[in-house]
Amino acid sequence: MSLLSPEPGLLFWMMLSFGIVLFVLGKYGFPVILKMVDKRYNYIEESLQSARKAQEELARVKETGEALLIQARKDQALILKETARKNEILIVQAREEAQKEAEKIIIAARNQIQTEKEEAIRSIRNEVSRLSIDLTERILREKLSTNEDQLRLIDRLFEEIEISNS
Amino acid sequence: MIKDKLLQNLLAVFMLLLSASSLFAANSNVSMNKELNVKEFILDHLADSYEWHITTIGEKDLSIPLPIILYSKTSGWHLFSASHFHHGEHAVEGFQIATDGKYKGKIIEIDLIGNVVRPLDLSLTKNAVSLLFSSLLLIFIIMSVARSLNRNPMESKKGFIGLMEMFIMTINDDIIKPSVGKDYKRFAPFLLTVFFFIFVNNLLGLIPLFPGGANVTGNIAVTMVLAVATFLVVNLNGSKAYYIDILWPEVPTWLKAPIPLMPVIEIVGLLTKPFALMVRLFANIMAGHSIVLGLTVLIFITVSLGSSINAGMTIVSVIFTVFIDFVELLIAYIQAYVFTLLSAVFIGQARVSHSEKPI
Numbered sequence: 409m410s411l412l413s414p415e416p417g418l419l420f421w422m423m424l425s426f427g428i429v430l431f432v433l434g435k436y437g438f439p440v441i442l443k444m445v446d447k448r449y450n451y452i453e454e455s456l457q458s459a460r461k462a463q464e465e466l467a468r469v470k471e472t473g474e475a476l477l478i479q480a481r482k483d484q485a486l487i488l489k490e491t492a493r494k495n496e497i498l499i500v501q502a503r504e505e506a507q508k509e510a511e512k513i514i515i516a517a518r519n520q521i522q523t524e525k526e527e528a529i530r531s532i533r534n535e536v537s538r539l540s541i542d543l544t545e546r547i548l549r550e551k552l553s554t555n556e557d558q559l560r561l562i563d564r565l566f567e568e569i570e571i572s573n574s
Numbered sequence: 575m576i577k578d579k580l581l582q583n584l585l586a587v588f589m590l591l592l593s594a595s596s597l598f599a600a601n602s603n604v605s606m607n608k609e610l611n612v613k614e615f616i617l618d619h620l621a622d623s624y625e626w627h628i629t630t631i632g633e634k635d636l637s638i639p640l641p642i643i644l645y646s647k648t649s650g651w652h653l654f655s656a657s658h659f660h661h662g663e664h665a666v667e668g669f670q671i672a673t674d675g676k677y678k679g680k681i682i683e684i685d686l687i688g689n690v691v692r693p694l695d696l697s698l699t700k701n702a703v704s705l706l707f708s709s710l711l712l713i714f715i716i717m718s719v720a721r722s723l724n725r726n727p728m729e730s731k732k733g734f735i736g737l738m739e740m741f742i743m744t745i746n747d748d749i750i751k752p753s754v755g756k757d758y759k760r761f762a763p764f765l766l767t768v769f770f771f772i773f774v775n776n777l778l779g780l781i782p783l784f785p786g787g788a789n790v791t792g793n794i795a796v797t798m799v800l801a802v803a804t805f806l807v808v809n810l811n812g813s814k815a816y817y818i819d820i821l822w823p824e825v826p827t828w829l830k831a832p833i834p835l836m837p838v839i840e841i842v843g844l845l846t847k848p849f850a851l852m853v854r855l856f857a858n859i860m861a862g863h864s865i866v867l868g869l870t871v872l873i874f875i876t877v878s879l880g881s882s883i884n885a886g887m888t889i890v891s892v893i894f895t896v897f898i899d900f901v902e903l904l905i906a907y908i909q910a911y912v913f914t915l916l917s918a919v920f921i922g923q924a925r926v927s928h929s930e931k932p933i
Contacts, residue, residue: 418702447727
């Protein structure tokens with residue numbers, strides 16, 4: 409039966425065409441396709457991996473940021489507290505200082521007053537002595553007519569005055 | 575909505591064609607007045623021919639004459655068009671197409687002492703032209719996929735290129751990779767070429783219009799070349815362990831010496847594998863073509879039974895032919911798949927090393 413016996417002519421044409429197809433596709437067709445698909449597969453894999461990595465990085469950055477924020481808040485509270493405490497101390501100190509200053513001023517004023525009082529007493533005394541001398545003078549102008557009496561009295565008076573002045 | 579309308583229109587055209595074909599058949603019966611030889615008709619369509627018959631309009635055959643290339647021992651090379659034979663009625667340059675005998679339908683030469691001899695016939699027959707056409711088509715398709723991928727590998731392809739890429743990768747990942755084993759990349763181009771070569775030729779064989787319709791993969795010469803190619807690839811890449819298993823298998827010594835019983839069996843097995851590949855593909859595709867032809871012939875042989883039976887059988891025939899064509903579509907894929915799968919498995923078996931051999 410001719411269907412079961414291969415024709416040499418067709419064998420030749422089949423070998424030729426299959427050979428050409430095999431050569432062209434086996435060298436320039438399928439290897440290129442397989443290589444490119446492989447390349448794309450790797451590229452997608454890499455992209456996925458890097459995306460996952462980026463996501464992880466982002467999450468970590470976010471976490472760090474949050475931690476930083478919490479820390480900052482804590483620090484802020486601490487600083488505020490510290491400041492308040494310092495403030496209080498300063499105020500107390502200032503008050504104390506003021507107290508001391510005030511006391512000093514009061515003492516100084518008291519001293520001033522004392523001196524001025526003494527001064528005033530002294531000047532009053534002087535005035536009184538001057539007046540009394542004047543008065544005595546006028547009284548004595550009449551009585552002390554003799555020189556001797558006069559001189560004696562003067563001496564005695566001088567002494568008295570010096571004693572009281574010293 | 576539009577789809578429904580389209581479907582309706584298609585159905586209407588289909589029914590029209592049906593009735594027209596039965597009418598035409600009835601008419602031709604009147605003019606022909608001769609019984610149709612079903613067996614001859616089918617075998618004629620399965621066999622190769624020197625001209626590509628497209629259709630017959632009335633009494634006139636519309637066919638493309640193909641070039642005849644011959645080498646005769648007595649008169650050397652010859653090249654002429656098949657149209658000179660006038661469908662086998664004339665002899666050209668001492669050659670003629672045999673009408674019966676051993677070389678029925680082939681070109682023969684009567685030598686000087688009156689013997690019928692067959693010249694070396696390298697004519698571009700219908701199958702040869704179909705092979706060249708499908709080869710070019712296949713190269714064009716695969717190369718366009720490769721070029722598109724090469725130009726922009728990172729972009730996912732759409733449309734036909736994307737489909738082909740997916741198809742190629744499915745064959746590569748689901749058939750070749752698991753069957754061949756670790757160095758599958760070396761054999762993937764060959765196996766992919768085999769798969770798509772068979773698949774394209776199977777599909778073209780299913781198209782009844784001009785560029786297709788030839789019974790290419792249902793021709794034993796074609797499947798023989800494919801099987802021999804697989805045989806060569808398998809056995810030229812055989813590992814040491816593979817050949818040791820064939821020539822000195824692990825069986826009791828009296829089975830391999832002094833009479834090499836097992837080696838002989840193994841060598842026969844070596845040859846039956848490609849033989850089975852060859853016959854399986856050839857028989858499947860040829861059977862598919864035969865069934866379609868047989869069902870189509872049903873229309874013409876029922877003409878004599880009256881027009882109502884003929885019309886009924888026409889409808890039955892068309893429905894069955896459509897069904898078988900769908901089955902054939904499946905077979906076109908399955909046979910390409912099976913050939914590739916078995917080739918891949920044989921290559922995988924030939925690549926075993928002693929370390930991974932099962933105990």
